[in-house]
Amino acid sequence: MADITKVLVVGSGAMGAQIAMVCSLAGLEVAVQDVAEASLERAREELTQRMQRSVDKGRITAEERDASFTRMRFGTDLAEAAKGVDIAIEAAVEKIDVKRSLFADLDRLTPEHAILATNSSSFVPSKIADATTRPDRVVGMHFFNPALVMKCVEVVRGPQTSDETAAMTVALVERLGKTAVVVDKEIPGFIANRLLNAVRDEAIRLLEGGYASVESIDTAARTALGYPMGPFELMDLTGIDIGYHTKQARFEETGHPADAPSRSVVDKVERGELGRKTGKGWYDYTNEGNH
Known part of the structure; x- marks a missing residue:
């Protein structure tokens, strides 16, 4: 070798x-x-x-x-x-x-x-x-x-x-x-992103179901699970459109409704609220330093 x-x-x-x-x-x-x-x-x-x-x-x-x-x-x-x-x-x-x-x-x-x-x-x-x-x-x-x-x-x-x-x-x-x-065996999303996506998808389900607010879900992820940031904070950091396009590509490949982007994510993308890079996402960054 x-x-x-x-x-x-x-x-x-x-x-x-x-x-x-x-x-x-x-x-x-x-x-x-x-x-x-x-x-x-x-x-x-x-x-x-x-x-x-x-x-x-x-x-x-x-x-x-x-x-x-x-x-x-x-x-x-x-x-x-x-x-x-x-x-x-x-x-x-x-x-x-x-x-x-x-x-x-x-x-x-x-x-x-x-x-x-x-x-x-x-x-x-x-x-x-x-x-x-x-x-x-x-x-x-x-x-x-x-x-x-x-x-x-x-x-x-x-x-x-x-x-x-x-x-x-x-x-x-x-x-x-x-x-x-x-x-060892290829699978779309590999390991880390599949784990991350599962957390993100569940966070969105909790939000859309009216079970908890963005802030509560992120706080639970940080303080109970030890995550450096909550799933909504992370989406804002990486760009909400990135996750949207990944889900859209997966949905086009599988046709499975569970793989399609969620309604709230689609709404954010259509409004151009993509996270930190646009000044607004799940949180408002127009006054930087404050959510």
Whole structure:
């Protein structure tokens, strides 16, 4: 089992940029590729600011920061970025046709031994693997936001993912200083999000049934269950539309009414009340600092 030393991260949004920095901080060579030069520039700027804050807080030294940036290269040329890599981690837009097309390109451009991993939070590996000639080396590698901070990485095995691929991916996760959680049999939503979604769905049922207020449900989650924030607070933080689109996609796939977005969530999305980013969601953030 060869060591992974060179990483390609495709997509330079918030997740892709932070995954790339996590890899670089662990001493790996990292190529960051994106179709948009502006996105790459934004990623560079945001990572520079984040790393400076880490230096200021004493988490890393200035030398470690500088060394991490020397191990990174940014570019729009996928063929160039894919040369000699041991693993490609896809963090592109959550659209299955885009991912399948990208994985077909990665299959063609990366070395034969390279693992092709997807950071998708919603698509299982088998939805993507058959776009390649190496389904045994396709795996889910689901980081959580913010990737620089969150410890958990779900390693999702597709039906054709080999034992060696899974083992190498787990070893890489551990090298990054993260905790690998293996999903032995693929299922939409994997582990953490399925648990989270079950709590969210029950919270909405309690609210819509008139059993308790948003505030009461969130307070119970924090003070009885030890959650850092309640389900409604979390929806506001991540964006109510994110959960809406996830549920809508699941409903379109299964046709099961239980998988459809709830009425109150649909109402919020239609009114543009998507949480903190719009100033209002389950709570009102127009006077920031107050619910």
